Amino acid sequence: MDKLKVENISVLRGRKSVISNFSLALSYGSLLAIEGNNGSGKSTFLDALAGLISLSEGEIFVEGKPLSLLSYSDRASFISYVPSRKTTAAALEVTTAIAVGDVFGKKKNRVEEAIQKFNLNELQNNLLTELSDGEYQRVQLARVWVQDTPIVLLDEPAAHLDATSRENLFAELLKWAEDDNKLIIVCSHELHLNKQFATRIIQF
């Protein structure tokens, strides 16, 4: 069954139409790669799925519920989001940043688990500003792993990684989607990796 339905959405940025009349239906347990040139509207689409921008037309449905009518906390139980690195870096230590995935304070064990699982033991007291790009990416993934939503959005997760790490990341994402029945959506310029790992590719 289609868990995420995008129905005829249009998005305007100022007067410019960035997305017009776009539809899509997706189910859990898959890795979707979004390809497209810079400025083609990939990130805008991700923002729309995250509920961060308003649509000028159309609606997005998550498990049958219209996204625009959900509260922040309801939305956060369905969708988690990792923006591209250039827009986020913050002064928080690693442990606290991961605990942001548990903003209601109900999953303390999962935060501990995430630190082990993502191999962040030695970094847990470092500030995010002190991390390398790869380490930072691991923290972000740990955060959304704690949040544990059925839909995970990642904006260019491989952009700052070396070739081996990129391949590992994509392999892990696919495994995560299949093992835990998630819908993982990535914006990615890595065409060969998309081809190799993604369950489905769409062009923007």
Added chain:
Amino acid sequence: MKLTHSTIKFFILLVLLVVVCIAALLLGSKSISLVSLFESAESPAGRVLWQHRMPHVLGAIVVGSSLALSGNYMQVIFRNPLAGPSVLGITGGASLAMAVIFLTSWGMNWFLNAGTWALFIPAFAGAMLVLSLLLVIQRKIPMASTLLVVGLLFSHFTGAIESILQKMAGANNVNQFVIWGMGSLDGLTLSQLPWLFVGSFLPFLPTFYFLRKLNAFALGEQIAATSGVDVVKLRWMFLISVGISTATVTAFCGPIAFIGLMAPHVARLFIRSFNQKQLIYFIPLVGALLLVISDLISRFYALPLNAITAAIGIPCVFYIVFNPKRSGVWIS
């Protein structure tokens, strides 16, 4: 392990504050002995203690901790380590309203007769006016950095109007305004302290329940919103508490610079954490400590309070600028 470490640090800070407070009660233009702390309020030493030093010390604790919390919240919400109440134009708004009272003589007599607490009314009106304008602008342009620039412009704008009013006002009025504008705890009396506490510290009480969500803010509004934080509502809850607190402090003591900017950084370095749930115990203590010390130096050498806070605060700003990663400069 970590918990006990921070508990020890908390008690170190608390003991330090108590020691500094006792020193501040005994030292001054005329030093008094430890024994006189227990003398009656009618003796000469008792009078100095209860009418002059006690309001200074208790006032410094309340004002310092409030300014420190204001600065901390603003730095997190605007994701800018150099933010503080004065940067957003809130102090400027309060100050402009006070300038109108002091410099145009409108209602001046009424306010002077009613006592210092009455000055809270124009200061609060000025601060909330600026906050409301920021709210309107923020709805149009929702970026935190834009709001910060607008806040800076407000500060310059209110400063410009103040200078026009000063140019037109009589020498006596200008004198009073300039003295108020220097910022000082001199005007405080013991009977005012409860009001000062209610206006400057109590507005923060509701915010203590939302510190986990405030941590999410530090990761940026996109992440906060997708983590389940109602960013708009939370931002304004924090900023309104900052507005009320800053207005109260400004009305009673004039604009006091740098404590709000500096105290959160000192606290973060001291406990080596940016976790708001831990910091919240330390930031008010550090703010109180810094202001009690500044006020003591200011009284001891008869120097303006803001000159002392600036002398301590400016090196702190340099530290932030030269150690961006360690002091948490946000890249955006």
